[in-house]
Amino acid sequence: MRREIPIAITFIVGVVFAVSYFIPREPFSEFESQFGDWFGIIAAFAIWLGAMNLMKISIVKIGRKSPDYFYSILIIVSFLMIVFFGFFEGYKGIYADPQFSYRDAGTGFNWIYEYIYSSLSATMFALLAFFVASASYRAFRARNLEATLLLISAFFVMFGRVPIGDMLTGWLPDGYTMSGWANWIMSVPNTAGQRAIMIGIALGLVSTSLRIILGLERSYLGGE
Amino acid sequence: MKRTELVVSSLIVVALMICKFLLPKPLLFSPLVSTIVTILIGCAFLVIFILTVKGKPIERRIVFLVVGIALVFPFFMKVELPIRISPEVQQVYDKMSSLPAGSKVLAAFDYDPPSAPELQPMADAFMKYAFEHDFKVIMMGLWPQGPQQANQSVEAAWAYNPQWMPDSADEKVYGVDYVNLGFQSGNEFVILRMGESFKSMFPADLYYTAYDSVPLLKNIHNFSNIDWGVNFSAGKPGTVEWVQIAVDRHNLPMSAGNTAVQAPMAYPYLNAGQLIGLMGGMAGAAEFEKLTGHTGKAITFLLSQTYAHVAVILFILIGNVAFFLNKKEKK
Amino acid sequence: MEQFGIWLAALLTIGIISFLYKDNILYKACEAIFVGVSAGYWFVTYFWDNLYRKFYLGIQGAELSDQIFLWMAVALGVMMLTRLFDKIGWLSRWPLAFIIGATAGLYMMTYFVSNAFVQIGATITPPPSMETIGDKISFVLIAIGTFCGLIYFFFSKEHKGAFGGAAKVGIWFLMVTFGASFGYTVMSRMSLMLGRFDFLFGEWLGLIK
Numbered sequence: 132m133r134r135e136i137p138i139a140i141t142f143i144v145g146v147v148f149a150v151s152y153f154i155p156r157e158p159f160s161e162f163e164s165q166f167g168d169w170f171g172i173i174a175a176f177a178i179w180l181g182a183m184n185l186m187k188i189s190i191v192k193i194g195r196k197s198p199d200y201f202y203s204i205l206i207i208v209s210f211l212m213i214v215f216f217g218f219f220e221g222y223k224g225i226y227a228d229p230q231f232s233y234r235d236a237g238t239g240f241n242w243i244y245e246y247i248y249s250s251l252s253a254t255m256f257a258l259l260a261f262f263v264a265s266a267s268y269r270a271f272r273a274r275n276l277e278a279t280l281l282l283i284s285a286f287f288v289m290f291g292r293v294p295i296g297d298m299l300t301g302w303l304p305d306g307y308t309m310s311g312w313a314n315w316i317m318s319v320p321n322t323a324g325q326r327a328i329m330i331g332i333a334l335g336l337v338s339t340s341l342r343i344i345l346g347l348e349r350s351y352l353g354g355e
Numbered sequence: 356m357k358r359t360e361l362v363v364s365s366l367i368v369v370a371l372m373i374c375k376f377l378l379p380k381p382l383l384f385s386p387l388v389s390t391i392v393t394i395l396i397g398c399a400f401l402v403i404f405i406l407t408v409k410g411k412p413i414e415r416r417i418v419f420l421v422v423g424i425a426l427v428f429p430f431f432m433k434v435e436l437p438i439r440i441s442p443e444v445q446q447v448y449d450k451m452s453s454l455p456a457g458s459k460v461l462a463a464f465d466y467d468p469p470s471a472p473e474l475q476p477m478a479d480a481f482m483k484y485a486f487e488h489d490f491k492v493i494m495m496g497l498w499p500q501g502p503q504q505a506n507q508s509v510e511a512a513w514a515y516n517p518q519w520m521p522d523s524a525d526e527k528v529y530g531v532d533y534v535n536l537g538f539q540s541g542n543e544f545v546i547l548r549m550g551e552s553f554k555s556m557f558p559a560d561l562y563y564t565a566y567d568s569v570p571l572l573k574n575i576h577n578f579s580n581i582d583w584g585v586n587f588s589a590g591k592p593g594t595v596e597w598v599q600i601a602v603d604r605h606n607l608p609m610s611a612g613n614t615a616v617q618a619p620m621a622y623p624y625l626n627a628g629q630l631i632g633l634m635g636g637m638a639g640a641a642e643f644e645k646l647t648g649h650t651g652k653a654i655t656f657l658l659s660q661t662y663a664h665v666a667v668i669l670f671i672l673i674g675n676v677a678f679f680l681n682k683k684e685k686k
Numbered sequence: 687m688e689q690f691g692i693w694l695a696a697l698l699t700i701g702i703i704s705f706l707y708k709d710n711i712l713y714k715a716c717e718a719i720f721v722g723v724s725a726g727y728w729f730v731t732y733f734w735d736n737l738y739r740k741f742y743l744g745i746q747g748a749e750l751s752d753q754i755f756l757w758m759a760v761a762l763g764v765m766m767l768t769r770l771f772d773k774i775g776w777l778s779r780w781p782l783a784f785i786i787g788a789t790a791g792l793y794m795m796t797y798f799v800s801n802a803f804v805q806i807g808a809t810i811t812p813p814p815s816m817e818t819i820g821d822k823i824s825f826v827l828i829a830i831g832t833f834c835g836l837i838y839f840f841f842s843k844e845h846k847g848a849f850g851g852a853a854k855v856g857i858w859f860l861m862v863t864f865g866a867s868f869g870y871t872v873m874s875r876m877s878l879m880l881g882r883f884d885f886l887f888g889e890w891l892g893l894i895k
Binding site: 133134136137138140141142143144145146147148149152165166168169170171172173174175176177178179180181182183184185186187199202203205206207208209210211212213214217218221225233234240242243244245246247248249250251252253254255256257258259260261263264267276277278280281282283284285286287288289292313315316317318319320321322323324325326327328329330331332333334336337339340341343344351352353 | 687691692694695696698699702703705706714715716717718719720721722723724725726727728729730731732733734736737738740741744752755756758759760762763764766767769770776778779780781782783784785786787788790791792793794795796797798799801802805806808809824827828829830831832833834835836838839856857858859860861862863864865866867868869870871872873875876878879881882885
Binding site: 360363374375378380382383416419426430471472473499538540543544555556557558563599600602603604614615616618623624627629635636637638656659660663664 | 706707728731732736739740744746788792796797799800801804807808813828863866870871872873876877878879880881883884887888890892893895
């Protein structure tokens with residue numbers, strides 16, 4: 132019950148998706164469509180599970196007065212704030228005439244999205260710019276042939292993708308300026324390297340998928 | 356908080372308040388000031404070089420500061436930069452410009468605010484071009500944030516030509532000229548389901564209007580009714596999934612705009628003809644803006660981008676020169 | 687409200703940037719708000735876009751069989767939530783098995799076709815547009831690079847002799863690839879920071895035209 136049914140589910144669903152690629156007809160196509168719908172709905176519950184788990188952990192932390200529990204309070208307050216606006220305005224929008232979406236400009240939900248969520252998430256990822264520069268200064272060394280190739284390639288691409296590259300090499304014939312070299316690196320050696328990686332990953336994925344579908348790989352079921 | 360930290364934070368606050376309330380707006384450097392600023396940045400690098408060669412590498416916070424300066428100061432300089440179009444961006448434009456008025460275009464906004472500086476300029480330029488050439492645009496997102504980013508590109512088009520706004524002379528009517536199908540979870544399974552039927556995946560649009568009640572969607576059942584697809588993608592789900600299912604399984608002609616991190620991985624698809632053109636990062640966005648004639652943030656930021664690239668290259672060069680000089684000394 | 691939003695966004699942006707100096711209270715507070723708002727954002731969007739628009743509106747007027755299928759998906763979804771409770775947590779394996787099986791089945795085919803089969807075809811088939819000698823050299827180089835790169839990833843045979851030589855060439859191609867990716871990564875990260883500085887110096891401080 133705890134292991135056999137999940138293995139059977141994995142097998143049946145996996146086979147349906149694999150076979151329907153070759154036989155896009157009834158009953159496989161019908162099952163493929165229905166399972167496609169299921170995937171989206173289950174994925175939504177998975178997201179809710181994550182959010183609820185976050186709340187559970189935060190509440191426990193506050194209850195235990197763990198160090199830094201103040202941040203758990205902030206997590207809960209900000210979570211509840213956006214959820215309140217999202218549900219309230221979503222509900223209001225459905226019954227309004229004309230209907231509107233909770234995501235529309237002017238809603239509280241969109242306000243939080245624009246001024247809180249967007250600025251926080253965007254800045255969080257943008258910080259990497261500084262660390263990339265710092266790493267370039269401290270760790271990017273042409274220690275051997277391979278590292279030198281990497282460095283030269285990065286140099287051409289970085290120069291070739293901004294106008295200064297062409298401004299500095301404008302005296303060269305057309306196609307041999309920095310942008311020309313950057314284009315060539317991207318469309319020839321980069322394509323070859325990426326393709327080798329791509330094919331390697333694809334073959335690995337096929338074998339892993341087969342192992343999962345056939346029940347040989349069961350680690351996703353956890354212990355017991 | 357230590358005393359020095361308090362002083363630094365107070366100084367930053369004072370500097371920002373001066374910027375906010377005392378400096379002229381907008382701030383624009385004269386060519387002379389721009390040159391002086393550039394020379395000063397160059398001098399900073401010279402000092403960094405000397406210190407590094409002497410075996411006293413600078414602290415990471417100084418690197419951060421120099422990068423910050425290299426990014427910010429070009430905002431206030433006015434320099435026209437030549438933009439050369441790369442073949443892959445030209446391909447996107449050629450495909451788009453070959454479409455007749457009334458063509459049905461599927462635009463997938465698969466990104467979130469962190470990637471917006473790279474992808475929003477492409478999306479904005481696309482939307483302006485699409486409205487200008489009377490394409491029928493069906494927007495959607497495999498990322499929850501996608502539909503809001505799509506709405507922002509519509510607003511950008513309205514700001515460009517207010518005549519397209521609701522109740523204006525040349526109004527672009529929602530549901531007739533464009534529609535936002537919103538977001539659905541399920542990553543590639545959403546595309547898979549759309550291959551059979553759009554309606555089954557999106558029973559209603561973003562505003563809960565039933566699929567069949569939207570005039571634009573009347574004759575659109577699946578990918579076979581779409582003339583061209585364009586995907587603005589920041590990762591997974593994104594271009595890879597669209598190529599694998601919509602292009603390879605359902606023959607949808609498709610182009611893509613990717614973040615620069617993702618773009619190199621899309622080149623094999625481009626080479627194999629699975630993608631019709633590719634816009635990579637802010638540079639790709641600037642080229643696309645130039646081709647469409649809609650100058651936006653990508654072109655505006657190109658000078659800052661250039662300074663930042665040069666800064667990183669100089670950091671790499673300084674690090675390496677110091678590395679080799681020290682190696683030689685040790686020998 | 688818009689002005690207040692801009693000031694708040696500026697404060698939050700500076701709060702995150704302050705991490706560059708060192709970890710501090712303002713950064714941690716911004717981080718906590720980010721976590722809470724993100725979780726809430728996903729929670730709400732998945733409810734309205736999925737459960738309401740896809741499921742609730744989807745079953746309106748649908749055939750009975752379709753309705754039953756959608757209800758079954760919801761039942762599996764609810765089973766996913768049992769993970770929150772220790773005693774019945776094992777029930778969540780069923781929907782998990784579904785997700786794993788569906789992904790494995792679909793990936794097996796899509797990755798094989800698009801990322802292996804088509805790519806191999808494109809590597810060995812000269813494109814019709816190949817006219818100049820440069821195009822021909824590029825085509826051969828891509829074929830050599832792909833082949834040698836694949837050899838490098840083949841670890842079942844020791845990298846010695848001609849095989850080792852090919853693997854070495856493969857590494858060179860891969861290094862150029864990684865260099866290109868690094869260059870693009872720099873471009874990407876700088877663009878993201880530009881976006882934030884544009885907000886701070888443009889929208890907030892009003893210094894940019």
